[in-house]
Amino acid sequence: MTIQEIQEEIINEFKIFDNWMDKYNCLIKLGKDLPPIDSKYKTEDNLIKGCQVKTWFHFTFKDGKVFYDIDSISIIIKGFIALLIRVLSGQKPEDIKNADLYFIDKIGLRENFSPLRANSLWKLVNRMKAEAALYETKMNTSK
Amino acid sequence: MDETKNTHKISALDVIKIRNDFPILSQKVYGEPLIYFDNGATTQKPRVVIDIINKLHSEHNSNVHRGVHYLSDQLTRMYELARGKVQDYLNAMHSHEIIFTSGVTASINTVAFSFGEAYVKENDEIIVSEMEHHSNIVPWQMMCKRKGAKLRVVPFNDKGELLLDEYKKLINPKTKLVAVVHVSNSLGTINPVKEIVAIAHENNVPVLIDGAQAIQHQKVDVQDIDCDFYAFSGHKIYGPTGTGVLYGKERWLKEMPPYQGGGDMIDRVRFEHTTYDELPFKFEAGTPNYIGAVGLGAALDYLTGIGLDNIKNYEKKLLDYGTAKLTALNGLKLYGTAENKTCIFSFLLNNIHSYDVGMLLDKMSIAVRTGHHCTQPLWEHYKIEGSIRASLVFYNTLEEIDSLYEALKKIQKMFNE
Numbered sequence: 237m238t239i240q241e242i243q244e245e246i247i248n249e250f251k252i253f254d255n256w257m258d259k260y261n262c263l264i265k266l267g268k269d270l271p272p273i274d275s276k277y278k279t280e281d282n283l284i285k286g287c288q289v290k291t292w293f294h295f296t297f298k299d300g301k302v303f304y305d306i307d308s309i310s311i312i313i314k315g316f317i318a319l320l321i322r323v324l325s326g327q328k329p330e331d332i333k334n335a336d337l338y339f340i341d342k343i344g345l346r347e348n349f350s351p352l353r354a355n356s357l358w359k360l361v362n363r364m365k366a367e368a369a370l371y372e373t374k375m376n377t378s379k
Numbered sequence: 380m381d382e383t384k385n386t387h388k389i390s391a392l393d394v395i396k397i398r399n400d401f402p403i404l405s406q407k408v409y410g411e412p413l414i415y416f417d418n419g420a421t422t423q424k425p426r427v428v429i430d431i432i433n434k435l436h437s438e439h440n441s442n443v444h445r446g447v448h449y450l451s452d453q454l455t456r457m458y459e460l461a462r463g464k465v466q467d468y469l470n471a472m473h474s475h476e477i478i479f480t481s482g483v484t485a486s487i488n489t490v491a492f493s494f495g496e497a498y499v500k501e502n503d504e505i506i507v508s509e510m511e512h513h514s515n516i517v518p519w520q521m522m523c524k525r526k527g528a529k530l531r532v533v534p535f536n537d538k539g540e541l542l543l544d545e546y547k548k549l550i551n552p553k554t555k556l557v558a559v560v561h562v563s564n565s566l567g568t569i570n571p572v573k574e575i576v577a578i579a580h581e582n583n584v585p586v587l588i589d590g591a592q593a594i595q596h597q598k599v600d601v602q603d604i605d606c607d608f609y610a611f612s613g614h615k616i617y618g619p620t621g622t623g624v625l626y627g628k629e630r631w632l633k634e635m636p637p638y639q640g641g642g643d644m645i646d647r648v649r650f651e652h653t654t655y656d657e658l659p660f661k662f663e664a665g666t667p668n669y670i671g672a673v674g675l676g677a678a679l680d681y682l683t684g685i686g687l688d689n690i691k692n693y694e695k696k697l698l699d700y701g702t703a704k705l706t707a708l709n710g711l712k713l714y715g716t717a718e719n720k721t722c723i724f725s726f727l728l729n730n731i732h733s734y735d736v737g738m739l740l741d742k743m744s745i746a747v748r749t750g751h752h753c754t755q756p757l758w759e760h761y762k763i764e765g766s767i768r769a770s771l772v773f774y775n776t777l778e779e780i781d782s783l784y785e786a787l788k789k790i791q792k793m794f795n796e
Contacts, residue, residue, distance in 0.1 A: 256409075256742050261793055288750045289734045310732040311794070312739075355734065
């Protein structure tokens, strides 16, 4: 599925929620269900810096696609991470770099991605895109 | 113009009337009435403070000191009157012992630099406590690094009370200064500052007290405490942001060199040599926040009008009620259970991360703070990274505590705890 198709799918799934509590219940469930990453990736270097909530970021490349391993000590942040992984993990670097993540607005959770918030989400999205862009540049120069 | 005193002097505290003095408290957040429990971070402003700041900007603004015109004279008089109000509030002996700063951080940095320059040498020691805010640790570390001095730390017990026997053991002939917090911003502990000062003074060691979380909850008499320095921030005592106070005994302030150089703090400037102005101006380089200072004066008048004893008694009721209510909640662990504390509830809920709890409380229109509250070493004592902190003041209510309790129960349910 393309990034856009997955976003549309998530927007549809969130349509049944008509209040904040249902949405956050869903995020809590997604967060609890997201498998923890291998403890070898939970290093100081892999921490997203400057966040109140410890969040570890790791990625791999396989067959021209980017795969993310991300974990957090906050279940709700993990819920958001599960959504981001669903949308971006396994996609081509070029598509990730150019992705317009409009689903965040459409499901009404944009406030959590503000740089003003003490969580790691906006930095995380930037990092996911930046690493993809870097990989794309490397692939192009090695051609 | 000078009279900003609260006109509704009341014998006992009428919280409904008081809440009407704070315009921000009547607003709704996400459609529900705002419950503001983040007073440790900053307090809201009463109308008298908002009005005077507006009025000064609209009708009186002019730079203070050395003016030759009407407006400057008028504002200089108000600025110095505000200094007198702070002097009265702290019961300082002299008005020139009151230095206006931008807040506690600036006040402590001033002493760390100027005291350090005057008195601290290699291998000397400065004592702080394990429960200090970073702003009462880092300036001393910087000074220690500059001077080759060492930082010594007074530990506390699990209730959050300083171990005075350990403190006594730490004092030695190399000790140059003790810097300790009056009330812990993370735990609410009220430290026995008078005793701490007496012990230091027996050894001829001066004491700085960080009063950021104390000054708004109880009477503070610097002569009675006999501290050498006392620092507080205006915005935590219902005054404007960017205002603060450093009280220092005349003796120290006279001897210490200035912290910052510039305009307003000089007597005579020549390229070869500059002489400094008298106190307090020696420590107030540049244009001061004169409108903020007058606003702070208005805030102090407001509190005096309500009565600090009334405030203390009411906040004690909130503390007792809140402690009983919150500790009845299964899965809630309270940090900071000192016998003598202010109305701060620092807690964790089951195994739910503090950020998650804070985020969901926000959705229920309850404003709290989460994380380490700028006291990372304090949390190392408990082997955790931080807490959820609800810090209450005299405009909060018992009903709001009930709402917090119900909201926490909802959060537990959401997490199936």
